[in-house]
Amino acid sequence: MSFFERYLSVWVALCIIIGVAVGQFFPVIPDTLSQFEYAQVSIPVAILIWLMIYPMMAQIDFSSIVNAGRKPKGLIVTLVVNWLIKPFTMFFFAWLFFRYIFSPFIPGDLATEYIAGAVLLGAAPCTAMVFVWSYLTKGNAGYTLVQVSINNLILIFAYGPIVMLLLRMNNVVVPFDTIFLSIVLFIIIPLAAGYISRVILVKRKGLQWFENVYLKAIGKFTVIGLLLTLIIIFSFQGEVIIENPFHIVLIAIPLIIQTLFIFIIAYFWAKKWRIEHSVAAPAAMIGTSNFFELAVAAAIALFGLHSGATLVTVVGVLVEVPLMLFLVRIANQTRHWFPIENT
Structure with a gap:
């Protein structure tokens, strides 16, 4: 890893502080950016996430997608963890901490909202950021794409029923247009751009130039896009974080344990x-991280911008990035635990 990537957690912390400061001292910036939304998806954030994902997509040798079915174990791990384990353990940890362990500090009604936010967060496996984690762990780009794509198809049909089951709600409305738009922005567009650029540039410059020059150059956009995304997200949510410092610590504890x-x-x-x-590394990362864009949008739609549920989803973003960088480091340091990839 480069010097910049080695201390990425430091840059992440600085960007979070900068984002909160921007929201407090220059509110015109998030106010202006918030006008560019569609289906509760921030278009500026979507563009930055696209910049993060495109370098990963450009690496994909599309024959690896065809061959992914020959390695079903990775798909089994991510699907079982994401849909049969993760939503229910998230509910359990949230219920245990917010309803009982932290009950002296959190009123019952607010605990219910916090549990709801945790469920919305835990029921949606990561769609966009997992490409960053996969990239940082030298994951198989084609296989990661297959894992994420299958999870997205399941997400469309399973997210609502799982949320309703866990919260015992009869009228939960999942924002389908948010899911659909996220799939288009975070998968289809960068995938098409990566495929087209790979075909054209390999044809014109050769595979060696493409891999050794072009991919190394555009790889920097992944980290830059991540940091700029954090600044924007926390410029939107900085006031909520400042007004609830103690509860943020309480919320973070079960989220960290769950992760x-x-x-x-x-x-x-x-x-x-x-x-x-x-x-193995991307399979673990998909289940470990969350589709926080959808969770935040769903929490706002169902419970309101200033609700306890929305606060939990925002804290989820706050906790997830530094923690995932820590897990990326663990994955890279334990690479020798796993078999060498057959080429």
Whole structure:
């Protein structure tokens, strides 16, 4: 890893502080950016996420997508963890901490909202940011794409029923247009751009130039896009964070426990099955991280901008990025645990 990537957690912390400061001292910036939304998806954030994902998509050798079905173990790990384990453990940890352990500090009605926000967060596996985590762990780009695509198809049909089951609601409305737009922005557009640029540039410049010059050059956009995205997100939510410092600590505890718990299950399951590291690491990352864009949008739509549910989803973003960078480091340092990829 480069010097910049090695201390990425430091840059992340600085960008969070900058984002909160921008929201407090230059509110005209988030106010202006918030006008560019469609289906509760921020277009500026979508563009930056696109910049993060495109370098990953450009790496994809599309024959690897065809061959992904020959390695079903990675898909089994991510699908079982994402849909049969993760939503329910998130509900359990949220219920345990907010309803009982932290009950002296959190009123009952607010605990209900916090549990709802945690469920909205935990029921949606990562769609966009996982490409960043996969890139940082040298994951198989084609296989990561297959994993994310299948999870997105399941997400369309399973998110609403799982949320309704866990919260015992009869009238939960999942913003389908938000899901659909996110899939188009975060997968289809960068995938098409990556495919077209790869075909054209390999044809004109050759594969060696494309891999050794072009991919190294555009790889910098992944980290830059991540940091700029954090500045924008926290410029939107800075006031909420400043007004609830103690509750943010309380909310962060079960979210951190949940994240580590899911990573341990997925990563060690992949190790037990002797799955190649380039498949195992992204498989664990997809389940460990969350589709926070959808969670925040759903919380706002269902409970309101200043609700406890929305606060939990925002804290989810605050906790997730530094924690995922920590897990990326663990994954890179334990690469030798896994078999060498067959080429």
